[in-house]
Amino acid sequence: MVKALEQNLIHRCRQGDPDSFGHLIKLYRKQLYGYLFRLLGNTVHAEEAMQETLIKVWKGIKKYNEEQKFASWLFTIAHNCAMDFLRIKKHDSQVTEEDPDNLPGYENPARQIEKEELKIMIAKTVETLPVQQKEVFLLRIEGDFSFKEIAQIMGSPLNTVLSHMNYAVKKIRKRVMYESL
Amino acid sequence: MNHYEAENECSCFEKNIFLFIDRNLSEELFSKMEKHISQCRDCSKLFSDTVEILYGSKIDIPEITDDKFDLMVSNATKLSQPGFMTGILAEQKQKKIFYWKLAFTTILLFASITISLLSTRSNPVKKVSKDLLDWEGNKIETELKTIDQSIKSLNGEDWNIELTKIDNSLNNLEKSADKYSFN
């Protein structure tokens, strides 16, 4: 049903119908904005990157290959926009790679944390992740993509994506589930 | 199962945990891992923590307002038809280039005339006798017509050809003028 609606909207976009474009993007609006907001860290940057993404999607919709999932194609463009954005803003230089095994507190005993509190702590830790780990994590959490799809979106080998995710989850586990307890 | 095999199975589980969660593994490996977490406390804990992180970490974030979203869609779509960005914009660019070329040629022509009139060299037009002008008149007129036609027919493709023609005509005119100057 959603797939048929999506295909119909894509078809109309290709004929130049801007209203259909609005409806099409609305299907992914929350996911897309959530991903960009958490990756770029604030509303201003997220909105700029989202605007750039929409311009590129509209311009490129005739080239979109329907054999690919539309969401994957959309997020590939968003990923590229976000990466350009991060390169320009030099966010990369502010993020330092840390070895999760050097993080203190792994041996601390576990204790129950309220779910909401846990979410906030995870979110704060995600903010400190190196950009590629953060990206894999957010494409999974906000974009709801499988790891295979994330590899396609990022243009990286699946093993690299899994390795980024492994590091990200290790850090979150240590910091949130053990260190802070 | 010996210690080495157990360690090996744990590292295999850790390596494939995300594909296990996605069920993107062969049936054989999936069953093996499923069996392993039912027996291994560390991997079972790793699995439950990972699932909690993956499914429990979606936070409420500020949503983009409808007005802002509509504006973004409008900004993206108002420029042109999808995939036809080259249409109107390219045409306008071509026109702009043409006008610049025309302006440049006109300036070049006027500059040449002004220089030849203001030059300290005796003015060929003023000093030449009527007889001599009649004699070379047709030749000069032809060159001026060539320049005039070149400017009229100027467009993007034959810009260089027309510019060369104008240059040649100006040279011919100057040569003719030199003939009639008396210093």
Ligand SMILES: [Zn+2]
């Ligand atoms: Zn194990």
